[in-house]
Every structure is written in structure tokens, then in C-alpha cells.
Amino acid sequence: MSNTYDIKLVPLAEFQRVRGAEIDKYAKLQLLADMCRANTLATVKRAGSGHLGSSLSSLDIVTLLYNLEMNTVKLGVKHPDRDIYFSSKGHDAPGFYAVLYSLGLLGEEKLINLRRLGGTHGHPDVSIPGIEANSGSLGMGISKAKGMAIAKTINGWKGNVFVMTGDGELQEGQIWESLQTAMHQKITNINVIVDYNKIQTDKPVKNIIDLGDLENKFEAFGWYVERCDGHNFAELESVFARFKMIKDRPKALIADTIKGKGISFMEGPESLKKSSGLYQWHSGAPDDESFELGYAELTEKINAQLAKLKMPSLASKTIETREKGRVKLKDVAEKVVTAYGEALVEIAKERKDIIVLDADLASDCGLRPFEYAFPDRFIENGIAEQDMVSAAGGLALQGFLPIVNSFGVFLASRANEQIYTNATERTKIIYVCHYAGVIPAGPGKSHQSLRDISLFNALPNCTIIEPCNAIETKAALEWCVIEAKENCMMRLAISPSPRTITLPDNYDFSCGKGSILKHGKDAVIIGYGPVMLNEALKAAELLEVKGFSLKVINMPWLNKTDAVWLEKAIGNCPAVYVLENHAPRGGLGDSLLNVIIASKTLRTKQFTKFAIEGYPACGTPFETLKYHKLDGDSVADRISRGGKIKPAG
């Protein structure tokens, strides 16, 4: 057996060959879709992550839309009268990029560099021609499509707006706002397609939050609704033909699809049986063996079909040859989220008042151990963050201590007003903002949480903490549960750091006080969390070689500072750098400034924030940190120049 494997691409010429062939139109669509499936699998494998399951479930529909239904390719992606398509869920971007490539709308370099700097984003971004809207955060698409459809009407532009939603996505309230307003506003040039593959992140929709009778729901909101097999081109074509006849209301297609369609062992719901009921192919790249198996299955199917049509076999090209079994950081390094999940189980044994709430990210948020240990105190709320947060408010009013989990970008932002209202009730709730910060950068700015500190910071009764390693995570959770008198927000990195941050032996986790990780006298850098503290330590090591002694401080308290401790910790260092894993505004730096300006000894020191300027880049951790000049090298360089360099972002 070979020690390497090839990642191959179906080149554009092959798509042109098939598109030009005189064959049955549905057979052609099937071939094109399966060739896009092969490219989707290849690019996700190359990227190391990406949403395969829903790319594969929606691919037949997108292929049909662009090749048969819509005028977009013919008119061009900037023409006012074009049909507009975009995916509201956005997770299916790898599949969509494959379709754009197959049409000659996306270059090969872009396609193969999925989730890489300068390549394509993990979720859609309008900087790529053919992408009509940014998405990836769920539930916004129909509303946005409404705006586009209204614009067409006002301008007298032709064309329809097609928007694809997920099924789990229908748990978001904004969907129902938009269904209600679209009907009232008589928006008739809009077609919604629900990719009803019936599995959300990693469990069946009916087990997370059942959608009930979806056709009935859409009809109750006044929409014209059809339902068909989302993998049957003939059925799809006839549905869209009927949609054209309906001119008095918005239209929705509930498309029954199969998650992972086209690769047998990825297809739901069958594949769930082999994996304890958890779907394995939602967002990660397949291991080497699964990749080779899946790719072979796809190409065999394509070649069999080509043979049947008496056409030559597929001519793929190799874009990369890789060694097998590369070790991944995330499989070996310490992860704070794992420590959090374990600590949660431990503390919940004592504290019967703890209730854990999840919004369909239980695996990513480390909640499965709690779910299995305390099923009666675990509330799965589906992708409905606002409802989850207000329900937590009700639980807190009745004496429970709710611990509310989601990715920071969703929890802090979408449920912000609900968090505020709960906080005004003076109960105590712990909010855990997972996936905090810029890394991993592959999923892109819909997932990178860089505003969460600022979004919690103006609450008068909330303490914000980001721990840097497993020990501190456990201490932070205990502090939040046992010591805190008010609401807490814990910010947790989802990615491991290449180095486990080592805390001082005698470290006491005490409100407002951080810890010195490395002594130094020429300047001090203050950071938080495993990712940035690693870069700070790397910078210190690089500077040490050059004879510059940089002190490194871990400051997990992001909005509480003990002024006496800070003065002492900074000491005689003449320059203070704050390394944010956050936007420049509203993070730790601004919080510290309030203490620094009040201190006669501190306010005369040079003060510099290093933060994620502009929108976060999409790429590997290294690429992204480098781009923002926040990697150890760049930080060392900026400090040695006196912190004066503006980052490129």
C-alpha cells in the first residue's frame, strides 16, 4: 500500500466536454453534479475542513439551477436582470464553489485553495464574483433575498431570487419573520428552496427540534409550497416550471434530500447507525482512507455513466500528493473546550442547580459528556439562540443556574438583547462563548468571534473571562459557578494551541489579577487565551535572542482589573503591549486603559494594542495570524520597532 495519496481535480475542460455532449439532459445534470461532488470532496480534503454533508445534499439542486433554470450564466453575474442565487446556510460553500468552477466562473487556483488566504472563504463572501451575499450565520437568507427582490421590483429589473436554506436553519426565528413579511409585502419574485436533508450538525433534525409538518407551516404563512425529491432533476424542473406560473405570492420548495448524497458511507440517515447516532461528515474533512474510498466511489459512478453514454472516461488531474496519516494538532494538543466539558460534569455532581443549554453545537462545545451524564439537566434547544437565552432567563428566575452555550459570534450577537433583558432581572447566568477569537480561520468571519467582549462589556453586571489552558478553564468555571455574584461570560478557544500554556506554580485564580508567564524588563505584553499567549511567548523568545527582554502576562479577566496588581505586574517596563484576540475596540485593551489612565505610574508608559484590524482573514492559523501581524514573528518585529507598524488588515 502506498504511503501517499493524490488529491485530484476534475478540470474545467471535462465539464465543458460533458456540457457540450448530446445526451439526455437529466443524465447530463447528474454527471455534472457528480463531477462537482468529486471536486467538493477533493477541495475539502485539501483544506482539512469544510461542510461535506450539506454540500453534497444540495448539489443536485444547485447544478440544475445554474445549468437549466437560471439565466445567470447567460446574462453574466453582474447583469441587473439576472436570476440571483445564494445559499442562506452558506455551509454548502464547497459544493457551490465546485459549481461556479464548473461554469468557468471561478478560477482553479481559487477553487483548490478552499479556506486558504487568497483562496475561497469557508463561508460565502461577495468578494468572489458569482457570490451574491455573505452567509454562514443562519436564518438571514430569506430576509436578504427579500431586499434583493424588492430592489428588482423597484428598478423594474427582471429575474427571480432563489435562496437555499438548510432545515435546521428553520429553527431560527428570523426565518419566520421573513416568511411573514414577504407574504405581506407581496414579494412574488422569490423562490426559497429548503435542502431538507433531515440531519443538522450531527443529529437528526427531529431529535434536535422537530420541524413538524413543514409544508403546512409554510402554507400557514401564506406561501405557495411544493415538495419533491431534491435529487430528481425531472421533478425539480417541473416544480420550478410551476413556480413561474404562480404570480401572487412567494414560493417555497421543500426538497427532500440526503445528507452526504453520492458517497454511500456518508449518506444519512443510514450512516448514523454506524456512528452512535452522530453524523460524522458535517464539517470535518474525511480521514485519508475515507477520502480515497469516497473519491473512488464517485469517479467509478461517473465513469460508469460515461461508459453507458459511450463517452470517454474522466480525465482528472492531480493537484497535490500527500503523505498519509499526517498528525493533526487538534488530535494531540490540549484543548480548553475538552477541559471545560469535563469540569462541567464534575461541578454538576455537586451543584444540582446547574442546567446546561445548547443550540445544536453540543459536540463542538464539549457538552456531550454532560448530556450523557445528566440528560435531565441538558436542554437541547436547536438553532434558536434567542429562545435559548430567554428560556435560561426563565430558569434562572426559578432558581436554577443556567450555563448557556454556543459559538461566541452567534450567542453574544444574535441573542444580545435577550442577554441584556435577563441581566436586568439580576439573576445569575453563565454564558459560554465558544470559538472565541480569530483561530481557526478556515470557516471565515461568520464564525470568528472578534466582537464578543465588546458585546458583553457594557452590561453593568457581567464578568468576562478567557482561560488559557485546561487548569485555568477548570478554575474559571468553578469561579463562575461558586464565587461569582453576577452574570459571567466565559470565552473559550475552540482550537488548541501548539503549546500548552504553563501557569506559575503558586498561581491563584483571583478576580482582576493575571499572572506573569515570563519575566522581562524592556516591555510587557498582556494577552489571554491559549492562541495568543503562545504567540506572545514566541515573540518573547525571539526577542530574547536579540537581547530584548519582554515580560509576558496572562490576563484572563477581560473587564475586571485589580489596579494595584496591574501596577505591580507592569512594574518598571517602559512599554505596555496588549495582544487582543478581538477587534481593537471594546476588548481587554480598552478595559485596561481605564485603569492605566488613572494611574500616575502607568499612564506615562508607551501603550500599544495589537488587535485584529479590519475583518478577519480566512486561511490557516499561520496564514491568518501572519496576515494580521499577530504571529510571534510579527509581534516580535513590531515590538522591536516600538509597536509602530500598522497591520495590513
Next chain:
Amino acid sequence: MSNTYDIKLVPLAEFQRVRGAEIDKYAKLQLLADMCRANTLATVKRAGSGHLGSSLSSLDIVTLLYNLEMNTVKLGVKHPDRDIYFSSKGHDAPGFYAVLYSLGLLGEEKLINLRRLGGTHGHPDVSIPGIEANSGSLGMGISKAKGMAIAKTINGWKGNVFVMTGDGELQEGQIWESLQTAMHQKITNINVIVDYNKIQTDKPVKNIIDLGDLENKFEAFGWYVERCDGHNFAELESVFARFKMIKDRPKALIADTIKGKGISFMEGPESLKKSSGLYQWHSGAPDDESFELGYAELTEKINAQLAKLKMPSLASKTIETREKGRVKLKDVAEKVVTAYGEALVEIAKERKDIIVLDADLASDCGLRPFEYAFPDRFIENGIAEQDMVSAAGGLALQGFLPIVNSFGVFLASRANEQIYTNATERTKIIYVCHYAGVIPAGPGKSHQSLRDISLFNALPNCTIIEPCNAIETKAALEWCVIEAKENCMMRLAISPSPRTITLPDNYDFSCGKGSILKHGKDAVIIGYGPVMLNEALKAAELLEVKGFSLKVINMPWLNKTDAVWLEKAIGNCPAVYVLENHAPRGGLGDSLLNVIIASKTLRTKQFTKFAIEGYPACGTPFETLKYHKLDGDSVADRISRGGKIKPAG
């Protein structure tokens, strides 16, 4: 005709008399409800504002719940097995306070001091015994009730949770999230009552965003639904009796009610005919004549009923005698929102790309002139802020310049993630956060917007501006439309200031630069907006008398500062005060600190922020500013003591 009028109260003893009478139970409920109506009208008149329309429409239901249906009074408002009631809309608080008073649960001093410091809040607050949840921001109630109902189930506590919603409120997406999750989570101890009075802020629901077939919608979400006349006690009683029999799903009552019920000229939809289709009694207090007319009608009806039952007439007591025709500040002083509305019409004549979006606050946001002038470019989106913001995103992607309006507390917070996603698309949208700041303080913390600057501030491409008078408002809007290259957030006070702020003659509205309103040398105070600049000027005048020369600067640019201008503007003043109409974190002060710390001349000056510490108080403008030590007197006092005093808040 008398020059004065009396505000009277139906005292508790009268409620006890009626409750103890041996009369038909429905006749008794009607009497109790109408007596509560009288007290509601009296307290709203005394407060000068309050939501009469929906208090009156929901009062019969609340009266029935507390007197007949629920065990809450019997068991006590802290008993675990009690039935729990709260209003999700919260606007109907005056009516609810009247019911609590009638049951002996709320003291007279509290009742008559509606919207006053130390009295009752404009929207519900759990600090008052009997109030189960904070509300007033719409759409959260069913979710919160869910949390309470789950808590009852986990703890094995008896009792049901009753939650009242409005009808316009059903436009909020969170409602549908909660209907969906409640069914899936099998929450059976919950009863939702929709106060279906069919008029939202000031227009019929069917004209804002039609709800369609509401029963069908609730049923499509799996709920058990009944519908009845919400003013018919017998029907209500039998519905709740049937609800008790339904043990496998959550239950909803669509109660057909009449907005303003009980005062003939306030009753919708009839009263709309006399007022150009706009409902007049949603949130303001009636004028003196209407008050006397309405109060007489109510007491006559009550007395007629008492007479029929052979009971003595009502014994009301006078709580205040007032002069008629008091002049109100809001009727005479300059309002920036009026200037905004006029400027919008002017600029839209030139700029055909402007589209104005509203979320059912068109009158309060000064949008009616635009709506009437450009009906095709005005989008009424109902109470669905998230949908509105994403639709604006779609319009911007298609080349329009959307101007999005709502109260700041709703727009900046509830639609935060949608604003972020739009901003990542690098289009330009203008968000107008109305009702910015702490004044008016009567509606309470669900409406006072004190976090909006911080909620927009971490966006990399958004300029935040608060103008201080009509001239600056026009200049700000023009700058946003014509000059700005990125997104803008305009923050507008809804209340007038007792003084019109006068800008310097040669004032040039230029990004990052404010203006000096009063020269001085001993210290400088930097503020923004009409309300706080008035207090700053008042403080300067008071200090002047004492020989302390305070410079007053207007700084409308809340997140952009021209460093050279700031150094020059502060000049030799040794102390810098920032007067925030915002929470202490994330406002203008933090923004300025970033410039100040980088300036060798500025960073050594004493720096102090005066901000709204803690949650904002509810009261009159004077009471509230005084409470937070942000009125001119307190500001002068704090400055003369070197800014060292902590506010009480």
C-alpha cells in the same frame, strides 16, 4: 368651567367591597376590571405617559386570571406551586399594576407613582413583588415562560405558566422559535394568551404586517389553540377549563379584544376613523379634556352597574389636583428627530437610491413625512428588526442606500448579528438608533438605549455620530448620505432638551472634530447630544459663579477622533471630563482614551468619565439625571470635587 381637575383613585377598600359582594361572578369580574380601568387611566394621566390602549384591551383577561383562574393570590407570589403570569409585551404594565393593587399586592404609593423614581417602572421589573419577569422588549415572553415551565417540571412544582403576548409582537421571530421548541420539548404546563386587539403602535396590524390566519399558524406549530372574545368572562372561563384537559401539548388562546376597551372614544378600530387612521392612545397620556371625559365614562358605567346590583356608588379618592393645560416641553422645544424627518425628505428628493425602512415606530422615528412623500421607497417591516436589517443588506447589495430605523435598544442589540453580516459585505447602510440615551426615563430600561455605541463600535467599518441640535442633525444626515464611504450609525435623542444647543457660527461638521460650545480654562467637559450638553452647559454656568471656568465641547463623532483637533480643543485644561449618555464601557470616553493615551500632552491630564452606572433608573428626566448624578447640579458638584464622587446608581 374649572381651571383644575382632579386625579382620583379607586381605593383598595372598594375592590374588597366588590370582591366580597354576593353577586354574579361575571358581573363581579366586570366591575373589578372596570375599576382597574379607572385606576389605569388615572395613573397614566398622572405619569404623563403610559400604554393605555393595550392595558385596556388585556384588562378583562388579567382580571379573570387573578380572580378566578390562578392560585397565585391564594398561595402567595413566592410559592413554588403558584400559577405564574406575566405579560410578554409589557406595555400593559399600568393595567397590570392596577390589578396587583386591587388584590392588595401592590401598595398605593407604588401604584400612583407610575414611571416615577421609587414608583413603578414603565415596563415590568421583578423588583416589584408579583412581577415575574422583566419585559417590554417584544417577543421574549414565551421563551422565558418555557424556562419557568421547565423549572416547574424538573422540580415537581405544580401550577401553570400563563403568558400574555401582543399581536404585533407576533411579528418577532423569537415567538416562532419558542412555539417550535416548546412543542418539541413537550412543555405542557404553559398557556399563551394573545391579546389580539388588532392595532399595533398606531396602525392596524393587517396594514403593518398581516398575521394571516393566526389559529392556523399556531396549530401548524403543533399547539392546541382556542379562540374567543377576550372581553367575555364566560367564554374565557370555559377556554381555560378546556386547557386544563389538554395534557399533551402547549396551549394558546387567541383572544379577540378591542384596543382601548372601556373608554368609547379610545376603542379601536372605530376611533381610527377620527384620527386619519392613526391610533392616538397607544403610549401617550390623554389630554386633560379626554382624561376627564374618559374617567367620567368609566365611573358612570361602574356606578350604573353598582346601582343595578343595589350596591352603593363608588367612593373614589382624590390623589392630586392639577391645573389644566400645563405646557409640555415636548410640544414646544426643538426635537432632533423632527429635524431628521424633515432632512430625510429633503435629501431623498435628490438621492433616488435612498430607501427608508421602519419597524413599526414610524411616528416616533419621525418617518411619517418620508412615508407620505415617498411611499414607494418606504418599507414598513413590522416588529421584525432582524428581517428588516437583512432586507436592508439585500437592498444595499443591489445598489440602494438603505436607512434603517428603530429604537437603539432594539436595533443595535436584537439585529446585531444581521448588522455585522451586512457590514462584512462592504456595502453602505445607515442605521438610525432612535431613543438613544437615558432620557426619557419613564419607559424604563427595556427602552433606554445605553449600550448602542458599544454594540456598533467593534465593527471595523462604521462611523457613529450623535448630533446635538436640528442643524447638526441635518449636517450629520447629509454627511452620512453624501460623504461617508462606510456604514454609519446615527444616534438620535427622542426627547427634546430644555435648551436648544447653539453651535459656533463658523462650525464645520467635519469627521473626528467637535466644537467648543463654551470656553474655559480650569477643566474641559466633552459631551454629545441635546440632553447631556444641556447638563454640561448648566454645570459650566453653575461653576462659573463659583469662579471655576469649565470649557464645554460638543463631540458628535463617537468613534472617530482627530487627534490634532482634540489636543488643541483640550488645550491647557488640566482635567478632562467625558459626559456619556451611555454605559461607562464602550462609549465616547473609551474611544477618546485611545487618542489620549497616545498623546504626550493629553495623557498626563486627569481623566474622568461620567456615565450611567448600573442599570438606568426609571423616573422623570430630572429625577433620573439626579439619581445618576448626571444633572447639571451634580456634574458641577462632582467637578468641583475633582470628579471623585461615585454615583449612587
